[in-house]
Amino acid sequence: MEGRKVDDPAACHHVHRAERVEFPGPGLRRHGFPFTDEQVNDGKRSYNSACSTCHGNTLANGTMGPHLAGQVFDAKWKDKTVADLFTYSRDHMTPSRPHSLPDETYAAITAYILRMNGNEPGDQPLLTDPDALANQQILVPSAD
């Protein structure tokens, strides 16, 4: 699996910079999450080989899976936590091969999804223990 190229034209159009989606829904703001730049880079590579065929190379242009960035994603995930996103991906994705990647890879892909939704990396990694991610809410209500 590692390093294998998916034979899919969509996977060839790499996103050259982390395109950040900056429009959380009304009354919501982005949370700050611990994840590293290295995880984002690893996650991008793994996402492009394992997930982009269905979810799209921008995370918001998939034709065989729901958008993983932008308003559709916000609406669905605003009350959920990073633990939910990590465990959903790990335990359900890919649909035909759930939990087929190492937990570290699902954590890295989760970091990439958070990055593509406008969050900034820091120096603490996103952990593979769902308990540690359970109170990191994906979107929180805006103060104003």
Ligand code: HEC
């Ligand atoms: C063969 C196509 C396919 C592949 C490959 C795939 N997915 Fe999915 N994904 C789907 C479909 C279809 C759904 C919606 C149904 C469901 O949730 O099972 C979905 C749902 C999801 C959701 C929930 C989104 C939401 O808002 O409901 C997440 C998160 C997700 N996928 C992440 C991933 C990740 C991460 C990978 C790569 C490791 C991946 N998917 C690979 C087809 C795919």
